[in-house]
Amino acid sequence: MNKIPPVDLTRQYQLIKEEADLAVLKILNSGRYIGGEAITTFEREFANYIGVAECVSCNSGTDALFLALKALNIGEGDEVITTPFSFFATAEVITRVGAKPIFIDIDLDTFNLDLAQIEQAITLQTKAIIPVHIFGQPMNMTKLMEIAESHDLYVIEDCAQATGATWEQDKIGSIGHVGCFSFFPTKNLGACGDGGAITTNNLAIAKQMRILKEHGSPLRYRHDFIGINSRIDAVQAVILTIKLRYLDYWNEQRQTAAQYYQELLQSVSLLKLPQAIVGGDSVWNQYTVCIADSQTAIAKDQNLVQQTKRDLVKQILLDKGIISMIYYPIPLHLQPVYQALDYQTGQLPKVEQAAREVLSLPMFPGISEAEQEQVAYALKDCLVEI
Ligand SMILES: *Cc1c(COP(=O)(O)O)cnc(C)c1O
Numbered sequence: 001m002n003k004i005p006p007v008d009l010t011r012q013y014q015l016i017k018e019e020a021d022l023a024v025l026k027i028l029n030s031g032r033y034i035g036g037e038a039i040t041t042f043e044r045e046f047a048n049y050i051g052v053a054e055c056v057s058c059n060s061g062t063d064a065l066f067l068a069l070k071a072l073n074i075g076e077g078d079e080v081i082t083t084p085f086s087f088f089a090t091a092e093v094i095t096r097v098g099a100k101p102i103f104i105d106i107d108l109d110t111f112n113l114d115l116a117q118i119e120q121a122i123t124l125q126t127k128a129i130i131p132v133h134i135f136g137q138p139m140n141m142t143k144l145m146e147i148a149e150s151h152d153l154y155v156i157e158d159c160a161q162a163t164g165a166t167w168e169q170d171k172i173g174s175i176g177h178v179g180c181f182s183f184f185p186t187k188n189l190g191a192c193g194d195g196g197a198i199t200t201n202n203l204a205i206a207k208q209m210r211i212l213k214e215h216g217s218p219l220r221y222r223h224d225f226i227g228i229n230s231r232i233d234a235v236q237a238v239i240l241t242i243k244l245r246y247l248d249y250w251n252e253q254r255q256t257a258a259q260y261y262q263e264l265l266q267s268v269s270l271l272k273l274p275q276a277i278v279g280g281d282s283v284w285n286q287y288t289v290c291i292a293d294s295q296t297a298i299a300k301d302q303n304l305v306q307q308t309k310r311d312l313v314k315q316i317l318l319d320k321g322i323i324s325m326i327y328y329p330i331p332l333h334l335q336p337v338y339q340a341l342d343y344q345t346g347q348l349p350k351v352e353q354a355a356r357e358v359l360s361l362p363m364f365p366g367i368s369e370a371e372q373e374q375v376a377y378a379l380k381d382c383l384v385e386i
Helices: 010-030 037-050 061-071 089-096 141-150 203-213 234-244 247-265 309-319 336-341 349-357 369-385
Strands: 054-058 079-082 100-103 126-130 154-158 178-182 196-200 287-291 358-361
Touching: 010 234, 037 054, 037 196, 037 234, 054 061, 054 203, 061 089, 061 154, 061 178, 061 196, 061 203, 079 089, 089 100, 100 336, 126 141, 141 154, 196 203, 247 287, 247 369, 287 309, 287 349, 309 349, 309 358, 309 369, 349 358
Parallel strands: 079 100, 079 126, 126 154, 154 178
Antiparallel strands: 054 196, 178 196, 287 358
């Protein structure tokens, strides 16, 4: 039996090998490794692709979110509403700028923020909402922007997992005030190292983010703010510029693969398949199923040791050479570091259920039908067994 990895990046590389190798060699020979045309070209092409006036490149998705919050002057005494079902960075940056993350529950069909619960979480301290287009699935941005506008809040889209996804006719990252992207290798547009970008139509915000990412310096050796050092290097920029031209093709391959999983796995009992949102196009960074489990509950201090049905399934798949992943086993509001925020187990029941039940199946451009069949049959078999 073949081993099936959760992601295989070498298949993308094979497709671009010739042009990528040449472009990287050109940078190596140029001696210009930081800054320069490679970076400005990528920023221009990425801004065009997303459909915004400005793209500011930076070192990571985490830095993108941090710079966005800083540029919008969010800090001490402010509250930012976000989802507890995301990679830790989303909440970490809120705390890092001195603001307080306010977690609200998710919608189990899309794994995104439950729009119906946002308004009751808004206070006089609320400054912004950070929606996360989790697993590649876009939020309903029309409704979210309506809520934000009626309360005069900023919307910072965390697009790390959804490069290329659309809501109605617009690319995500072009609808909120700022869009934050990660080019971590496993993201839909992934570098061969770290990278990130911020998109916006607001020229003043873009200018401020550029200053902040260069040590708060608008002019060389003059520093107006305490900033950070955050840049993408030239090697990553040329690779991303090439990969950007393949992004739609790769996202279509993910969509086809998601469709095929849907066919293979429909009507399997105990299994809940991901629901595509109406009005948007997911780019399927993950294909995440739920394995129903009403028995176990996450206890705040025991959440690392609880075994769920999903854990059992993951192990059986692994024994058959199939590597599945759990994104995310501990919701952010129950993370040890956020103990002081005083959320209780059971307070956000849907995200806690998701944490017990989710399992992400192998998903990447170039996954073959035979591999998907192997995953699907193995999954069906073990759901009968347990
Ligand atoms: C990957 C990711 C980030 C952080 O991106 P880095 O480039 O790794 O810093 C932030 N938010 C979400 C939802 C992510 O998936």
